[in-house]
Amino acid sequence: MVMRLILLTIFGPLFEFNIPLILIALLCSLIFMPIASILVHGIDTLLTYFFMFLKSMPACYIYFSHQQALIILQVFTFFLIAWLITWHGRKYMTYRFIVCSFLIMITSYYVQEKEDEQTWYVDVIDVGQGLSVLVRTQDQSLLYDTGARYASGFSMAQSEILPYLRYIGIASLEYLVISHSDNDHAGGASLIEKAMHPRRIKLGEPLRKQVLANSSFCDVGERWALGKLSVTVLSPFKRLKNSNNNSCVLRISDGQHAVLLSGDINKKQEALIVSQFSSQLASQILIAPHHGSKYSSSKLWISVVKPKWVVFSVSAMNRWGFPVQEVVERYKKQSVIRVSSGTSGFIRFKIDSHGIKLQTIREDLAAYWYHRSFFL
Ligand SMILES: [Zn+2]
Numbered sequence: 001m002v003m004r005l006i007l008l009t010i011f012g013p014l015f016e017f018n019i020p021l022i023l024i025a026l027l028c029s030l031i032f033m034p035i036a037s038i039l040v041h042g043i044d045t046l047l048t049y050f051f052m053f054l055k056s057m058p059a060c061y062i063y064f065s066h067q068q069a070l071i072i073l074q075v076f077t078f079f080l081i082a083w084l085i086t087w088h089g090r091k092y093m094t095y096r097f098i099v100c101s102f103l104i105m106i107t108s109y110y111v112q113e114k115e116d117e118q119t120w121y122v123d124v125i126d127v128g129q130g131l132s133v134l135v136r137t138q139d140q141s142l143l144y145d146t147g148a149r150y151a152s153g154f155s156m157a158q159s160e161i162l163p164y165l166r167y168i169g170i171a172s173l174e175y176l177v178i179s180h181s182d183n184d185h186a187g188g189a190s191l192i193e194k195a196m197h198p199r200r201i202k203l204g205e206p207l208r209k210q211v212l213a214n215s216s217f218c219d220v221g222e223r224w225a226l227g228k229l230s231v232t233v234l235s236p237f238k239r240l241k242n243s244n245n246n247s248c249v250l251r252i253s254d255g256q257h258a259v260l261l262s263g264d265i266n267k268k269q270e271a272l273i274v275s276q277f278s279s280q281l282a283s284q285i286l287i288a289p290h291h292g293s294k295y296s297s298s299k300l301w302i303s304v305v306k307p308k309w310v311v312f313s314v315s316a317m318n319r320w321g322f323p324v325q326e327v328v329e330r331y332k333k334q335s336v337i338r339v340s341s342g343t344s345g346f347i348r349f350k351i352d353s354h355g356i357k358l359q360t361i362r363e364d365l366a367a368y369w370y371h372r373s374f375f376l
Pocket of ligand 1: 130
């Protein structure tokens with residue numbers, strides 16, 4: 001293992017050479033194709049061996065959150081600057097160290113995102129065709145659904161959800177809620193349970209082929225606390241054959257702002273929920289029922305929930321055509337802002353005393369050169 005670590009330290013930086021090599025190969029492809037082919041083949045071989053090598057030492061992986069990575073980078077920069085300015089003599093070394101520390105403190109202040117104690121987030125993770133929403137306060141998190149897992153073994157939980165949770169520094173969940181047993185919602189349940197040790201697991205209905213220890217069913221009318229937020233279970237009333245209508249429907253609120261997570265319910269279940277909870281449904285953010293299918297999002301549902309934003313969690317150009325135009329029009333007629341993960345990717349709502357701020361990876365969060373506006 002030590003030998004492998006030494007090899008990685010020596011050869012790891014060589015990995016970086018792939019980027020200029022790819023650029024050179026692209027240029028060559030315009031001038032002389034055979035050289036470009038040799039280069040591309042070489043890069044491919046290099047990458048294959050590099051990933052094979054990495055795969056052989058998973059125990060060496062260390063996960064850093066975004067915040068931790070930033071601190072490591074700052075400390076490294078601090079030492080580098082301090083070392084450079086003390087290169088020629090040590091006369092004013094102490095003062096220089098103090099100036100460096102001060103500069104780093106100032107940059108930290110501006111780099112860190114400002115948030116108060118009341119701030120909470122609704123993150124719609126881009127899991128393609130499926131659903132996974134993270135609702136988090138300063139110290140507690142609830143994950144609603146876990147995306148799909150495919151026959152090949154590939155799962156959205158492994159490739160999208162877990163990396164994101166680690167990136168924002170979440171090591172365990174307060175709640176894991178699986179709306180219902182369909183693969184696009186429950187596919188990654190076991191994996192998330194193992195990796196994130198949720199304190200409580202709530203299910204809309206029994207899962208197929210997966211058994212989660214210490215799980216219990218969502219009971220309508222139940223209330224849970226998530227930090228300073230209140231979570232209310234609005235459905236299912238009783239578990240029926242129709243899996244979609246067994247979805248555990250949640251309204252999460254800070255008393256002023258709310259998000260409604262509606263799984264895959266259809267119009268019939270929407271009407272039932274409206275008849276029971278009509279005065280308690282109003283929510284600024286609505287995660288559209290059943291990814292915007294035509295059998296959900298009735299006029300009645302939209303007019304009672306009165307969302308400002310509706311989110312369609314779908315994959316781009318999915319085979320069902322979700323969200324269907326008819327549903328999009330229904331929301332449009334009631335002046336609801338429509339956001340789709342199929343076109344915007346990851347979607348985040350930041351909620352605090354100033355109100356609700358919407359950000360998407362394509363427009364706001366990714367590096368500028370990835371923004372959609374950059375290409376328009
Ligand atoms: Zn679904």
